[in-house]
Amino acid sequence: MTMFTEQNLTCADCGVEFAFTVSEQEFYAEKGFNNPPRRCKTCRAAAKANRGEGRGAREMFEVTCSSCGVQTQVPFKPSGSRPVFCHDCFQKEAR
Ligand SMILES: [Zn+2]
Ligand SMILES: [Zn+2]
Structure with missing residues (x-):
């Protein structure tokens, strides 16, 4: 049976020290x-x-918002055939 001891490792991405715990x-x-x-x-x-x-x-x-031309992000793939609106313009359009 192997005995584990907590180790301190350095993150390869951010360089921060973190514990590699016994349970891990x-x-x-x-x-x-x-x-x-x-x-x-x-x-x-x-x-x-x-x-x-x-x-x-x-x-x-x-x-790119079809109404005001601002760069924005949407959680769906734009089809290209329908206009895409930024959050602000979408609110306006919805009214
Ligand atoms: Zn990290
Ligand atoms: Zn807009």
């Missing part, structure tokens, strides 16, 4: 992972979110 090491050993995590929890969560696996993470599309 046990979890890693159980899963058969040989390498300790390279990133802190924050960066790991961010990387997950970037892959679209994060909770509530939505892909945003860069668009």
Whole structure:
């Protein structure tokens, strides 16, 4: 049986020191992972979110508002055939 001790690792992304706790090491050993995590929890969560696996993470599309021409982001893919509005203009259009 291997004895685990808490380790301090440095995040490969942000350089912050984080604890690789005993329970995490046990979890890693159980899963058969040989390498300790390279990133802190924050960066790991961010990387997950970037892959679209994060909770509530939505892909945003860069668009130009058809009404005022401002650059904005919308949570859907613009079809091209219909006008896209920024938040402000959308509010106006809805009225
Ligand atoms: Zn980090
Ligand atoms: Zn607008």
